Amino acid sequence: MLDALTSPRFLRAALPAASFAILLAAIFYVQPRAMSYFGMNLMLQYTVPIALATIAQMFIITVNDLDLSIGPFVGLTACIGATMLADTPLLGLVALAACVAAYAALGALIHLRNLPSLVVTLGMSFVWLGIAVLVLPTPGGTAPGWVKAVVGLKTPYVPYPIIAAVAIGLVVHLALMTSSYGAVLRGAGGNPRAIGRAGWSLLKIKMVMYSAAGFFGVLSGLSLIGLTSAADAHIADRYTLYAIAGVILGGGEFVGGRVSPIGAVIGAMTLTLTGSFLTFLKISPDWQIGAQGGILIIVLALRALINRREG
Secondary structure, eight states, X not given: OHHHHTSHHHHHHHHHHHHHHHHHHHHHHHOGGGSSHHHHHHHTTTHHHHHHHHHHHHHHHHTTOOOSOHHHHHHHHHHHHHTHHHHOHHHHHHHXXXXXXXXXXXXXXXXXXXXXXXXXXXXXXXXXXXXXXXXXXSSBOOOOHHHHHHHXXXXXXXXHHHHHHHHHHHHHHHHHHXXXXXXXXXXXXXXXXXXXXXXXXXXXXXXXXXXXXXXXXXXXXXXXXXXXXXXXXXXXXXXXXXXXXXXXXXXXOSSTTOOXXXXXXXXXXXXXXXXXXXXXXXXXXXXXXXXXXXXXXXXXXXHHHHHHHHO
């Protein structure tokens, strides 16, 4: 039993949850009043949009790509949600569906032309931002009432952001990690040649994963305006870094299709808590991104030590 608990595999799987627990304990030590329903709800209120963006990034990383445009894309969908979806719901739904289709086409382009995803998505980040500015030139708009109602649910005993984040992680875990087609999708990142020889279309897989990323990016943008009640083209600029960091904190790797949906959600929750923790320490917001990067480096260093022990 002790050997199993100290095995590198178990330690690597437990590292995301352990990081979250340690950070939560540090917050409760620094600010005991945070140990309440209201305190947890306040600290984790932005968990859902960050978790959804992290899951979107995870789909891209699963096929050995990296998306540097997820932040501006979430901002674009937020602008569409606060304008078109609120004023003319049908037009808004069509626009959001077009965004998902554009992501699928992006995956097809990267695969067919064998283009580096870093370069393509970096370029697309300016495209998404430009369209967002055209849709909403100045901050404003209003979130649809049903979006605010869903995001603002009040649940007994456990804050809604925690319940929603756990549900997101479980649903994606069941779809990607336990289903036969999920194994094929992950295999496209781990061994694409074998998947291709087995008769699966790598083009279709790429499009499926990119469209899934687009879909969760749309959900992230809508949930974000449900919390802010308005939108801005730059509302989610930091989400690109948050999404990448969340996947890595959750045990994901850049190659090999090695990801963990539940770990990614825990990573997103850890990042959300980090902002609150640094605020309690009275660290300037200008320095908080650097401090969050430092936490990421520490976690990666611990994982490297675990991997070295396994080797």
